[in-house]
Amino acid sequence: MPWKETNVLEERAKFVISAGEGWTMAELCRGFGISRKTGYKYLRRYEEGGFGALHDRSRAPHTRPNTTPQKVVELLVTAREAHPNWGPRKLIPFLKKRHPKVSFPAGSTAGDILKRHGLVKPRKRQRTLTPKTQPFIDVMQPNDVWTADYKGWFRTRNGKRCEPLTVMDCCTRRLLTCKGCPSTEHEYAHTHFKSAFKKYGLPLAIRTDNGGPFSFRGIAGLSYLSVWWLKLGIIPERIDPGRPDQNSRHERMHLTLKQETTFPPQETMEEQQKSFDHFKNEYNNQRPHEALGNKTPSSLYHSSPRRYPRRIKGFGYDGHLEVKTVNVKGNIIWKGTHLHLSYTLRDESVGFEQVAENRWKLFLGPMEIGLFDDRTKRILKYTKGILRKNSE
Numbered sequence: 001m002p003w004k005e006t007n008v009l010e011e012r013a014k015f016v017i018s019a020g021e022g023w024t025m026a027e028l029c030r031g032f033g034i035s036r037k038t039g040y041k042y043l044r045r046y047e048e049g050g051f052g053a054l055h056d057r058s059r060a061p062h063t064r065p066n067t068t069p070q071k072v073v074e075l076l077v078t079a080r081e082a083h084p085n086w087g088p089r090k091l092i093p094f095l096k097k098r099h100p101k102v103s104f105p106a107g108s109t110a111g112d113i114l115k116r117h118g119l120v121k122p123r124k125r126q127r128t129l130t131p132k133t134q135p136f137i138d139v140m141q142p143n144d145v146w147t148a149d150y151k152g153w154f155r156t157r158n159g160k161r162c163e164p165l166t167v168m169d170c171c172t173r174r175l176l177t178c179k180g181c182p183s184t185e186h187e188y189a190h191t192h193f194k195s196a197f198k199k200y201g202l203p204l205a206i207r208t209d210n211g212g213p214f215s216f217r218g219i220a221g222l223s224y225l226s227v228w229w230l231k232l233g234i235i236p237e238r239i240d241p242g243r244p245d246q247n248s249r250h251e252r253m254h255l256t257l258k259q260e261t262t263f264p265p266q267e268t269m270e271e272q273q274k275s276f277d278h279f280k281n282e283y284n285n286q287r288p289h290e291a292l293g294n295k296t297p298s299s300l301y302h303s304s305p306r307r308y309p310r311r312i313k314g315f316g317y318d319g320h321l322e323v324k325t326v327n328v329k330g331n332i333i334w335k336g337t338h339l340h341l342s343y344t345l346r347d348e349s350v351g352f353e354q355v356a357e358n359r360w361k362l363f364l365g366p367m368e369i370g371l372f373d374d375r376t377k378r379i380l381k382y383t384k385g386i387l388r389k390n391s392e
Contacts, residue, residue, distance in 0.1 A: 012054040015039065016046040068105050073113055075099065080119045088114060136237050136246075137205045143304035145170040145237070146203040147250040148177075148193075148214070150184055151257060157267045164276065165189060166257065167196055168250055170207065173292065174301035175253065175283050176200055178276045180269055186213040186224050193225070194308070197232070201304025205235040207247060214238065218330075218342035219379070220369035227344055230365050231312050256283070314349060315365035321351035322360070337377045 015032050019039075023031075029039040045053040079091045086094070088110035095104060104110070114120045139145050151164040163184050167177035177196050181188040206229060208214035215238055216223035226236035239246035261279050266272040284301075288294040317323050324332040330343040332350065341350065351363040352372060362370035362379070371380045 008056075009054055012042050013051055016043060016051075016054070019043055068109065068113060072102060072104060075102070076104075076110055076113055077117050077119065080114050080117075084119075087111070136207060137235065139170045142169055142171050142174070142301050143201060143203045143306075145205045145207055146176065147207045147247055149209060149247065149250055149254065150181075150211070151254045154262055154265055156265050156269055156272050160269050162265070162269060162272055164257070164261075165192055166250070166254065167193070167206075168253060169203075169297070169301055170249060172297045172301040173249060173253070173289055174297035175280050178257070178280045180273050180276060182269075184212055189213045189225055190228070197308040199303075202232055202234055202306040202308060203304060205237050207237040207239065209244070209247065210238050210241055216342070216344050218344055220364075220367070222342060222344050222364065222369065224344050227348065227364070228312075230367060231315065232309070233306070235367075253283070315351075317349070317351040317363070321353050321363065323349050323351050325349050334372075334374075334377060339372075339377060339379075341379075 011032065015028065015034075018028055018031075019025075025036055025039060029036045032039070042054060075095055076088075076091060079095055080086065083091065083094075088107040092104050092107060092110055095102070105113075111120065137145055146167055147170050148165070148167045151166060153161055153163045156162055161182055163181045165177060165179050165181050165184075165188070166175065168175050176199075177192050179188075179192045181192075210221065213223055213225045214236070215221040215226065221238065222236075229236050244251050257276075257279060261272070261275045266275055284298045285296055288296060292300060324334070326332055326341055326345040326348050328346050329340075330346055331338045331340050333339075345364065348364065350369075352360040353363065354360050358374040359380075360372040360374060361368055362372050372378075373380050
């Protein structure tokens, strides 16, 4: 049994005092409810250090055989200070080449060492966007899927920023839009997509990455642009973060665009746009494409029969859905409570479909964007842009 919990130190003091009063060790330990091993231990401590030695001692091991040697710690710290942007998995191979006889720890241990020395800054947590549920729409013919992206900004020789926006038909590789924009703001993208819709018609889906203006850090990642596409009957598809290979055709076209139009860049934005127009014409009408049987994209492409409407209608919902209108602050009122959805949904209508007691699926037109709890008045989770079955 352990020492009495009332005052352990006092009990130990009584024990060592009583040991000198003629009691046998067995009787003494039985009276205090401890083992003889424990009794001998505290008698020895008292003889060595008096009453102060009766306090509890640290249970930490005296030696730590797996502790990283100080020499290795110093090497890691010195290397990190010389290369502040290198992580532990770069530093360790770097050091092994220079100190082949030294045994270095795992990358996680090296990271802990750097953190203890204040050489690792905590990263700001990023909200991740949810891509549309895979698999994507099958590409069977022209205008099933368009792909869109920004090539990456550069400056013309007179110092102007240029952000090339490119839109391509996924089936035929026809480059539909190649416009130099001063930024990735929504207004420029909206203008160029509207021009493409009027000229070529509407695709079934547009596939992009998760950057602006294609997505927004709000409910289901919906941006002003993607909400507009949904109202036109176009499904916004987004690739997984860090997976440009899911848009590999577009990425390969960007490599060619970069090689042929930006080395070197032109003097002005107007001259740079002429270079883009020349590239677009050559890419579509002259350059044979091996994946197309050495045919040109223009020889296989045709416009979409779905024309751009004169008037864009709002979202419609089945009668069994509870319909709410989002106000200018991005909120709806649900049973007297303000529920924030997203600023990108202002003035739009959303539909609630009850699926269980106090549980509602939240829809924007044909797309499921969340699951709502009626009791807590909170969005439980943001879904992945699943299409309603009756919308397919």
